[in-house]
Amino acid sequence: MAGPPVVVLRSARRKRTVSADIRDGSIVVSIPAHFTVAQERKWVARMVAKLESKFGIGTSAEHGGGSAGLHERALALARTYLDGDGLPCTIEWVTNQNSRWGSATPARRSIRLSHKLQGMPEWVVDYVILHEMAHLIESSHSPAFWRLLESYPHTATAKAYLAGASFAADRGLSGR
Numbered sequence: 043m044a045g046p047p048v049v050v051l052r053s054a055r056r057k058r059t060v061s062a063d064i065r066d067g068s069i070v071v072s073i074p075a076h077f078t079v080a081q082e083r084k085w086v087a088r089m090v091a092k093l094e095s096k097f098g099i100g101t102s103a104e105h106g107g108g109s110a111g112l113h114e115r116a117l118a119l120a121r122t123y124l125d126g127d128g129l130p131c132t133i134e135w136v137t138n139q140n141s142r143w144g145s146a147t148p149a150r151r152s153i154r155l156s157h158k159l160q161g162m163p164e165w166v167v168d169y170v171i172l173h174e175m176a177h178l179i180e181s182s183h184s185p186a187f188w189r190l191l192e193s194y195p196h197t198a199t200a201k202a203y204l205a206g207a208s209f210a211a212d213r214g215l216s217g218r
Contacts, residue, residue, distance in 0.1 A: 124190060166200045
C-alpha cells in the first residue's frame with residue numbers, strides 16, 4: 043500500500059537541518075534551499091523512512107490489527123467525514139486505557155485507542171477514531187464538536203454499542 047503523499051519544502055533560512063512531520067495527511071520534509079537534487083533525494087528518503095517507522099505509516103496491515111494501519115485508516119476517515127481535518131501525527135493501540143475507549147492530546151496531535159476495541163465491528167472502531175480526531179479540531183464536547191460527527195452514519199449506533207459494551211464490562215459480563 044502506498045503511503046501518504048510527500049511534500050518537500052525548501053527554505054533559504056534553513057542552513058543545515060532537515061525536518062519532517064505530518065500535516066494534513068501529507069509527509070512534509072523541510073530542507074535547506076541549497077541542497078542538490080541528490081541531497082534532496084537522500085534526505086527525503088531518510089526522513090520518510092524515519093516517519094514510517096516511528097508512526098507506522100506507509101505500510102499495510104490488517105484493518106483492525108496493529109498500529110501500522112491506523113494512520114491510513116484515520117486518513118481515509120478524515121478525508122471522508124472531516125474534510126481532511128483532524129488527522130493525528132500519531133495514533134496507536136494502548137493497553138493501559140481501561141475506562142476509556144480512546145483519548146486524544148490536541149497539543150501533540152496524538153490519539154490512543156484502547157486495545158479493548160480490537161475485535162469490535164469496524165464501524166464502531168471507526169467511530170472512536172473519528173471521535174478522537176474531532177477532539178483534535180474541537181477539544182470539548184460542545185455543539186461544534188458533535189456537528190463534526192454528524193456526517194458519520196453510524197454515530198448513534200456506535201455510541202449505543204459502546205454503552206452496551208461498557209455496561210456489560212462493568213458487570214463482569216462477556217460475550218465470549
